[in-house]
Amino acid sequence: MTKSEYLTEYDKIVQAMQMYIDGSKQGKSELMRPAFHANASFFGYAGGQLALGTQFLFDWIDRNGPAPNIDPRVVSVDILDTIAVVRLEVAGWSGNLAGSGVRMSDLFTLLKTPDGWKIIQKAFHWHAAERSLAA
């Protein structure tokens, strides 16, 4: 992969991540859904409970509502031809379910499809151990 190819793919991947960030910020799962692959999975522990499946994520985002102060950082983007890994750190989570000022670490894996880069899995670690993702 040449440098310019890498940058082109990088930008497309970050665009997909931006859809996730926009949906999180506005509390609207519809904004992030197009970034996810139809067979995407979602895994992580929230307050000792295993959260599983993208439907859980989308419902949670909608019920959480706006989180206007989220502060995301792309920590790493690794691309291997048709697959990619993105580590995202998001500080300042707030909302109906998130509470306030909590931090999330996310590992996204992406697949390059004919429709562009799609998130095939999101694994997360919720840094507020005492708080549950459940309502």
Next chain:
Amino acid sequence: MARRGTELGGVVSGIVSRGFYMVQRNTPQKTLESWKQIAAYLDRSERTVRRWESNEGLPVHRREHEKQDTVFAYRHEIEAWSRLRTKCPGPGAIEEAVDHPAANAANAYLAEHDAITRTMHCYIAGARAGDGDVMRPAFHPSATISGYCQGVEYTGSVEHVFRWIDENGPAPNIAPRFARIEIIETIAVVHLEVQHWSGKLAGANARASDVFTLLKCDGEWKITHKLFHWH
């Protein structure tokens, strides 16, 4: 959109014939030519290896002759059979790592790192032996896989990996390397580079890049997703 959820076996059927040809040409079919040689190879008595053949499926072949058949065995088959019987690290081994909090952060980190590599070695052992059941304990029951196989997008349950591994058979020469292990408390990503893949479906001397996502469940690291790219 490309086909989804297709049986991986079906997807890769196009390379099966190439696989057979290459395996025959490239895999050293070193044989052991008597019970004595087989016993020596396994460092056991002839009596023990005969019993293993009749009771435990040790792969021994026979050539017909006028007076008496002679036996022989393929080293790679014996090795695969032997690996099959090597147990994966059980919960005990992993608890050991988790239940002994180290004196400082660096050692606690290493304990998690080692627990993750043990899970990955379970995957590698299954890949080498060509046995899906060997690698099954490394995966979360809801794990999925995705990637491209011969240019066709593939996503589906991890069960398809186990079936593919079974169908592919032993890949005794795989050379795995950990390109990256990144741990964030309860989640981790492992980038594994595997050279010298072989087998009925893999062909010969193939290379795969895999990105595994893991989750720490009840003190054990389990693979929740395998993302692959064949080179």
